[in-house]
Amino acid sequence: MKIAPSILSADIANLGRDVKRVEQAGADYLHIDVMDGNFVPNLSFGTNVVRQLRGQSYLTFDVHLMVEHPESWIDEFAAAGADIIGVHYEATPHIHRALRMIHEAGKKAELVICPGTSVAMITDLLSDVEQVLVMTVDPGFGGQHFLPSMIHKIKQLAEIKAQQGFAYEIEVDGGINDQTIAQCKQAGATIAVAGSFVYNHETPAIQIQKLKAV
C-alpha cells in the first residue's frame, strides 16, 4: 500500500523538517488537510502552506479539502502545487462540476465520502475520478478512533472497480495504525493516510516502516 502521512499531526513549528523526515522514510504521498471551520469544526492549512512546502518536497501532494463550496478553491490549490485534490461529496451540490474543475486544472481528482455517505450515492461519479477516499472517522480532527463499520465501503468500491475495469485508487483516512491498515488492505484499499500514528512518535520513520510492513 502507498502511505500518505498527514501533516495535521506534525510539529507545525518544524513543518519543513517533519516533511523531510517522512520523505526520507519512504512516504509515497504527503496528505495535507485543509479545513475551513464550516464544513468541519476546525481550521488548518491554506494555500500558503502548500506553496511553501512545494518548494521543499518532491512528494505527491494529496490535498484533502474539507471546505464548503470547494469549487472556489480548486484553482488556487492547483496553482499552489497540489497534485491530487480531494473534494467531499457532502460539501457541494455540484460535485460533478468540482471534479471536472480539478481535471481542467490538470490535477488528479479525488472524491471523498464521510462516514454517513454510502457508496451508492457516488456510483455515477466513479468513472470520473482517479481516487476515492473513504473517511474512517468523522472529518475534522486527527487522533480519532477508526470506524470498523466503514470497511464494507472499501469492499464495495473494490468490487465495482474490478467489475467495471476502473483504475481508481481507494484511500482510507482516519484512525489508521499498524492494526487497522491490515483490515483496510484486505478489503481492497490501496493508499493509507496516517497522521497521529506517524507523527506522535519520536521517530516517524519507524512508524512508516511498520505501516509498510503490513
Ligand SMILES: O=C(CO)[C@@H](O)[C@H](O)COP(=O)(O)O
Ligand atoms: O482528514 C483527516 C481528519 O479530518 C485526517 O487526514 C487526519 O489527519 C488523520 O489523522 P489520524 O486519524 O491518522 O491521526
Ligand SMILES: [Fe+2]
Ligand atoms: Fe485527511
